[in-house]
Amino acid sequence: MITLVTGGARSGKSSFAESLLADKEDVVYMATSRIFDKEMEERIKLHRDSRPAIWRTFEGNYNLKEAIGEEKHYLLDCLTVLTSNIMFDITKDVEYIDYELQKRVEDKVLEEIKDLIQAVRAKDYNLVMVTNEVGYSVVPEHHISRVFRDIQGRINQRVAALSDEVYLVCCGIPVKIK
Numbered sequence: 001m002i003t004l005v006t007g008g009a010r011s012g013k014s015s016f017a018e019s020l021l022a023d024k025e026d027v028v029y030m031a032t033s034r035i036f037d038k039e040m041e042e043r044i045k046l047h048r049d050s051r052p053a054i055w056r057t058f059e060g061n062y063n064l065k066e067a068i069g070e071e072k073h074y075l076l077d078c079l080t081v082l083t084s085n086i087m088f089d090i091t092k093d094v095e096y097i098d099y100e101l102q103k104r105v106e107d108k109v110l111e112e113i114k115d116l117i118q119a120v121r122a123k124d125y126n127l128v129m130v131t132n133e134v135g136y137s138v139v140p141e142h143h144i145s146r147v148f149r150d151i152q153g154r155i156n157q158r159v160a161a162l163s164d165e166v167y168l169v170c171c172g173i174p175v176k177i178k
Contacts, residue, residue, distance in 0.1 A: 002117055003128045004160050007169035008136060014077055016167065016174045017130045018051055026071040027055040030064060032082040047077070061085045064112050065119040072125045076116070079131035079159065083109050083152050097147045106151050110158060117162055131156050133168070 003020065007013035021027050029051055033044055048057075055075075058067035061082050067074065076082070087105045091097050097105075113129075120127040134152045160166045166178035 001126045001165065002120065002163045003126070003165045003167070004131060004156075004163040005128060005167045005169060005174070006131045006133045006156060006160075008133055011169045012172035012174075013130050013132075013167075013169040014047070015050075015172075016169050017075055017077065017128045020128050021073050021075055021126075022052075024073045025052075025054050027052070027073040027075060028067050028069065028071045029055050029057045030067050030074060030076040031057055031059045032061055032076070032078060032085065034061075034085060061089075062112065064116040067116075068119045068123065068125070072123075074116075074120060074125060074127045075130075076127065077130040079109075079113070079129050079155065080134070080152055082112070083155055084148060086112070087148060087151065091144075097144060102147055102151055106154060109151075109155055113155075113159055114162070129159065129163075131159070 003017075005013045005017045031044070031047070033040060056069070056071060058064075060067075064076070083105075086109050090105050090108065091101060094101065117127065132152070133156070134149045140146045140149055160178065163178065165176065167174045168177050169175075
């Protein structure tokens, strides 16, 4: 089963995603965040402390399929941070991200996710992915922010199409939309 959980910032999407696997011990938490500063270090600590210690953690943005082991349940949190990290890695030295470069970023993110989904499906395991709904706000002022929003929106659409179930979380309330 492939499940996508989306919602706005602080909507409760990560908590809901974790609740889907709360009664499982054989879970791999796939963390995509990188520690860049004290704030991110604290955020990561809060996430670590909130989930069961028995869950194995895989940290990374590339070769996600390498996280697949004997455990039957996987939680990727989150697709939005994965996208931003890959986007930064590919575009960090440019000021203008043209459509060709946008496509390169999007293709790389989708390659990672498709490989992960394929590995999970091959073993008949479960994968829950968390992402942010980035299109509900004002149009970003800066080019790079608009590019990120557009790439993430397209990725969310494509990953939702690959998923068996999709939930939207708003104000802590999950709504099944697929």
